[in-house]
Amino acid sequence: MSATGIEQLPEWLRAGLEPGGAGEHRLAVDAGQFAAAVDELRAAQARFITLFTAQTPRPALSAVFALQGELLLLQAPLEAGGVPGLGELADRWPAIAWAERELLEREPHSGGEHPLTGQRLTAPDPDLIEHEVAGLDVFAIPYGPVRSGVFEAIQFLIETGGEDVMRVHTRPFFKHRGMEARFAGLAPDVGVHVAERVAGIASVAYACAFSHAVERALGVEPPRQAQRWRAIHCELERMACHLDVIAKEAETTALYVGQARFQILKESVQRLRVRLSGSRFGRGVVVPGGVRGEAGLSTGELINAIDAIERELQRDRRLFLKTSSMTDRLIGTGRLERRLVERHCAVGPLARGSGLSTDARHERPYDDYRRLGLRVVTMREGDAMARINVRFGELFESLRLIRQLAGHLGRGARDLSVPLPKRGSGTACGWAEAPQGELLFWVELHEGLVHRVHIASPSLRNWALFDHAFPRDVLTDFVFIEHSFGLTPAGADR
Amino acid sequence: MLEWIYRGLGKRRITTRYPRVPEPAPEGFHGRIDVVSGEPVPPALAELCPTGAIAVDNAGSVSLDRGRCILCGECVRALPQVFAFASVYESAAGSRQALLTGPGADQASAEPGRGALADQAAMLRRSIHVRHIDCGSDGAEEWEITALWNPYYDIQRLGFFLTNSPRHADVLLVTGPVTDPMRAPLERTWEVMPQPKALVAVGTDACGGGLHDWGGVDRILPVDVYVPGSPPAPIAIMHGLLLAAGILTAGQVMA
Numbered sequence: 001m002s003a004t005g006i007e008q009l010p011e012w013l014r015a016g017l018e019p020g021g022a023g024e025h026r027l028a029v030d031a032g033q034f035a036a037a038v039d040e041l042r043a044a045q046a047r048f049i050t051l052f053t054a055q056t057p058r059p060a061l062s063a064v065f066a067l068q069g070e071l072l073l074l075q076a077p078l079e080a081g082g083v084p085g086l087g088e089l090a091d092r093w094p095a096i097a098w099a100e101r102e103l104l105e106r107e108p109h110s111g112g113e114h115p116l117t118g119q120r121l122t123a124p125d126p127d128l129i130e131h132e133v134a135g136l137d138v139f140a141i142p143y144g145p146v147r148s149g150v151f152e153a154i155q156f157l158i159e160t161g162g163e164d165v166m167r168v169h170t171r172p173f174f175k176h177r178g179m180e181a182r183f184a185g186l187a188p189d190v191g192v193h194v195a196e197r198v199a200g201i202a203s204v205a206y207a208c209a210f211s212h213a214v215e216r217a218l219g220v221e222p223p224r225q226a227q228r229w230r231a232i233h234c235e236l237e238r239m240a241c242h243l244d245v246i247a248k249e250a251e252t253t254a255l256y257v258g259q260a261r262f263q264i265l266k267e268s269v270q271r272l273r274v275r276l277s278g279s280r281f282g283r284g285v286v287v288p289g290g291v292r293g294e295a296g297l298s299t300g301e302l303i304n305a306i307d308a309i310e311r312e313l314q315r316d317r318r319l320f321l322k323t324s325s326m327t328d329r330l331i332g333t334g335r336l337e338r339r340l341v342e343r344h345c346a347v348g349p350l351a352r353g354s355g356l357s358t359d360a361r362h363e364r365p366y367d368d369y370r371r372l373g374l375r376v377v378t379m380r381e382g383d384a385m386a387r388i389n390v391r392f393g394e395l396f397e398s399l400r401l402i403r404q405l406a407g408h409l410g411r412g413a414r415d416l417s418v419p420l421p422k423r424g425s426g427t428a429c430g431w432a433e434a435p436q437g438e439l440l441f442w443v444e445l446h447e448g449l450v451h452r453v454h455i456a457s458p459s460l461r462n463w464a465l466f467d468h469a470f471p472r473d474v475l476t477d478f479v480f481i482e483h484s485f486g487l488t489p490a491g492a493d494r
Numbered sequence: 495m496l497e498w499i500y501r502g503l504g505k506r507r508i509t510t511r512y513p514r515v516p517e518p519a520p521e522g523f524h525g526r527i528d529v530v531s532g533e534p535v536p537p538a539l540a541e542l543c544p545t546g547a548i549a550v551d552n553a554g555s556v557s558l559d560r561g562r563c564i565l566c567g568e569c570v571r572a573l574p575q576v577f578a579f580a581s582v583y584e585s586a587a588g589s590r591q592a593l594l595t596g597p598g599a600d601q602a603s604a605e606p607g608r609g610a611l612a613d614q615a616a617m618l619r620r621s622i623h624v625r626h627i628d629c630g631s632d633g634a635e636e637w638e639i640t641a642l643w644n645p646y647y648d649i650q651r652l653g654f655f656l657t658n659s660p661r662h663a664d665v666l667l668v669t670g671p672v673t674d675p676m677r678a679p680l681e682r683t684w685e686v687m688p689q690p691k692a693l694v695a696v697g698t699d700a701c702g703g704g705l706h707d708w709g710g711v712d713r714i715l716p717v718d719v720y721v722p723g724s725p726p727a728p729i730a731i732m733h734g735l736l737l738a739a740g741i742l743t744a745g746q747v748m749a
Contacts, residue, residue, distance in 0.1 A: 146627050146679050148658035150640045153628040153676055174675045175630040182705060190544045193566040197705060200634025200725060244637065257498040263644035264508070270641075271520070278524040278579065280727060281634055284567055296522045319497055490633035 005068030008044045013037055024071045024216070024429055034061060034076040035085030035092070041065050042093050046072065047358070048345045049440055050456030051089070051099040053078060056427050056444040061086065063096075064429060064440060064456065069363050071429060095345035098464055099456075137161055143478075145174040152489040156466075158478065165470040165478065170463045175493040183453040188214045188288040188420060191450045195441075196283045198455060199491030201244070204230075204237045205434035206441075206491075207286035210453075212366055213430025213443035214288040214420070223415040226290035227367040228405045232302075233273070233282045234367075234432065235398040235405075239309075240269045241435030242349075242391040242398075245486040246320070249388060252479050253326050261316045265309060272305050290417025302406050310399045317392050330385035334469040334481035337382060344465045347458050348437020349394065350485055353387035355380045360433040368408075372401055384484035391486075423448040434458055436487055460492035509648045510729070513736055517729050519581040524565050525727065528580045529558050529596030535576060542569045545705055555598030560722035561590060561702020561710060586721045586734035590712060593701060593720055620653040622739050625663035627683050629711070630670030634725040635697040639667060641728040642735075649732055652741070660686045665738055667731075671699045671706045672714055684715050692718040692738040697725050 006014065006025060012033075018026040029037045042048075046065040054062045059078040064071065076083055087104060090097035144155035157169040179198045183191045188211075195210035196203040208230055215222065222230075247262035270280045276295040277285045285291050295302070320326060336346075341354040351358050357376045361369045377393030379386035425447055431440045437458030444452040462485060469481050510517050519525050534554025542548060547562035548569060556576065558569075569577040587593050626639055642649040643656060657663050660683045672680060684693065695711045698704035701720040711717055721734035736742040 145676065146683055149656065150626045150636050151628070152631065152633050152636055153670075153679075175628070175670065175673055176675075177630050177671070177673060177706060186544065190566075190568065193544060193564060193568075194705060197564065197632045197724070200632035201637060203634070255498070257502040260502065260645045263641070264646065267641060267644055267646050274520055274523050278522050279565075280638075281725070283565075283724075284524065315501070319501060323495070323498070325495075488633045489628075490631065 005044065005046070005070055006072070010040055013040055024073060026073045026075060029074065029076050031061070031076045031079060031083045034063075034074070034083050035089065037074055037076075038063065038089060038096075039092060041067070041072070041074070048093060048095040048099075049438070049461075050442075050454065051096060051103055052442060052454040052456075053103065054427065054442065054444065054454075055452050056446070062442070064442070066358075066363065066438075071364060071431070073429065094343060095461070095464065098460055138166060144171075154489040154492075156478075156482075158475070160475060163474045165473050165475060168467050168470055168478075170466050172460065172463060172489055172492045175489055177494065179494040180453050180455055183450045186450050187448065188445070188450060191453075192287050193283075196281075196286075198494055199434075199436075199457065199459070199488045200281060201241055201488055202237060202434040202436060202439070202491060204233045204282040204286060205432045205439055206455075207283075208234060208367070209430045209432040209434075209439045209441045210443065211286055211288040211430065212432065213428050213441040214445065214450075216428035216430055217426035217443055217445050218421055218424040219426075220289055220418055220420055222290040222367075223418060224368070225409070225414050226416050228408055229291045229295075229416070230286055231368040231372070232402050232405050233277065233285055235402050236269055236273050236276070237282055238435040239395055239398050240266050240273070241486065242395050243269065245391055245483055246388060248483040249330065249384075249480060250320070250326065252483060253329055255323060255326050258316070258320055258323065258326065261312075261319075265313060265316065268305075268309055272302075272309075276302070287417065289420050290415075292416070299406050299409050303403060306399055306402050306406070310396070313395060313399075317395075321392075327385060329477070329480050330388055330484070331383060332472075333384040333477050334473060334484060335381070335383045335471055336465060336469055338380075340468055341382070341465065344461075344468075346437070346462050346465050348434070348462060348486075349387055349390045350437065350462050350465070352376065352378045352390045353484075354382035358438070360431050360438040364431065366432065368405060372404060374401070384480050387484040387486075420448075434491075436491065437462060439491075455491075455494055457491040457494065459487040459489065462487055463492055508646055509651070510646060512647075512729055512732065513652075513742060517583065519583050519727070519729070521581055523581040523727075524567070524579045525582040525730070526560060526580050526585045526722065527558060527563055527565060527567070527570060527577055529556055529576060530578045531576045532597045533576070535573075539569075539573070539576075542572050544568060546707075549598060551598050553598075555596070557594050557596040557598035559702060560585060560593040560595065561698060561720065562704060563722065564698055564704050564724040583727055583729040584733045585723065585726070585730060586719055586737055588719060588737065590702065590710075590717070590720060593722055622654050622664045622735075623657040623662050624654055624665045624667060624735070625657055625660050625683070625687070626667040626669070627676075627680055628669050629676040629680050629700070630673035631697060631699060632725075635669040635700075638725050638728050638731060639669070639696065642732060647728045647732060649735070652732075652736070654735060654739075660684075661688065663687050664691055665735065666691065666693045667696050668693060668700050668711045668715075668717075669696050671703045671708060672711055677714060680711075680714065694719045694721060694731075694734050694738050696721050696731055696734065698722050699724075 016028040046067040049064040060075040063074045141158045145153040153174040155171040159167040195206045243266035250258035440456040442454040547559045702710045719738045
């Protein structure tokens, strides 16, 4: 693998490079150098992923970055005095804001004194509303956590003068369930059940990212056949999520036949997943070391089902795109400039809609994506329409990949999993491209059991950008923009 | 727009006729886990379950709590002669006790459901307004509730309508085990709903906590119908709603 990105870094930073596994480099620095190292990485155009504290092999403030196809784990020892500069990292780089706030809230000892330390992230402060209003004739509407319709709990504080949206403050964490702590003490093959229930609509991606981390920590490679099945389940999950977003956009325009058509397609995907896994959400398939069970469906039946979905989808997409009452609401709505998306290190269809070609399946391919020749779909416009068009493009790409994978299922050995070493220890990052964007797990294993898990969800990272998605938009655009983001509070809150 | 209408009309009927006609779950669907053997088992068996849903009493009788069971299948893989996945949708029950199954479960003390809505709402049976509140689900339950209004399930044909105001709601669907920040919004939503009203806990997390030890919705508000599942399928939720409205009764076999 090329290390051009790492070679750009200054000598003092490269001196801390530890030998790591393929695609994951560890950089050790002194606590006093942590903030300077973050600055250097930003200058080298790295993409910030997450900030957390690791406990193994010793307590360390850790930050993960993507740098030209490589993953970089920056670590500084956590000492009694805390890490200088922690609490002000977000001032240097806005992408770090949520991760830093969360860290200071959950583990105040690591940061020393900082005004945010005492703020209750997980129990939003009702007094906040009065303090946020911008001026005379401007009022704030708190929208949520109880939503209209069937939506997950999250709150948006919308500042408006009546029609124009002036500012939006996203307030997640109403659903914080302590999922990361729930992994502690579980064997990896039991921990995967917890991973599947962090964000239910992306169960397969979460199970994959967790399993990848465990496999990398223990030096295990799942069999080819298992890697193919994982990719098939990941693509079906992506299709269900994208169809859900498109159906919701149609519902918001009161395009009811369109809504029904995309709901029917989504339901056919869910029913296909039952035949493949017994679960409408593909649960119980992915397990560290491979996959469980063979599908109750022949390759021919799978390909026929995929062909039928594709035929219907082609017609429905054509109709959707030529219905001007639909596209008028999306074109130019919630425009995100490429530079803003880069600065906030956003991921997934949202980033690809603003011209960034970031996709974990392509940047650091895993499982069978290493052999598939993925076409990354991007649009330049950056508006809600571009984000929907990226999803349409990815739906057809998923269908193509599943067909290709299904064709390979019969080849070679049919083993579905390899055993994990008993009482194995280690630490590693694992990742997957969830339908919402790049998802990363940090996993620490002690003698065969999960000791600690940290999850960098695409939803939390992308939501930081939601506050900026209303440059010229009005209140009635709100729901279109929210759906075009396609995020899940369960993943963000954990 | 005309093309959409032709597109909509050009398809055969796909809507289920449930509950008038039974809707069997597809073969291999992991609807719930049943205890299939009455044989005594060793007490250490309870350790199999990562969420503590399995209990074994002194006589070796096993019971499974569907209010904690997340359908992970650890028990099915370890002891297929005792536990088995069942391709069944209808698992909803009128009391927490009735979610316990197996020879060790004390079914005798299971109370009949509160039936608050069913008793008083005979005249409402053709128009029941449903409100949903998320109290910490994993997001999958919301998908399955939304699916009730898609053309496959079309619950409006049975007179169930989604409402955006708790003031108009007859039934409250609650998902998730109720996190601290959602407790007050949940209580307030329930308080402003007019009588008679029913509360349906949707999903194992809402029924008994599931993965989480702190319990389900019934530690805060009285629950009329429990719909276990991780997540429950749309027909399972429909079954729960029909129980809440008194259109079906628990254990009734559809013919």
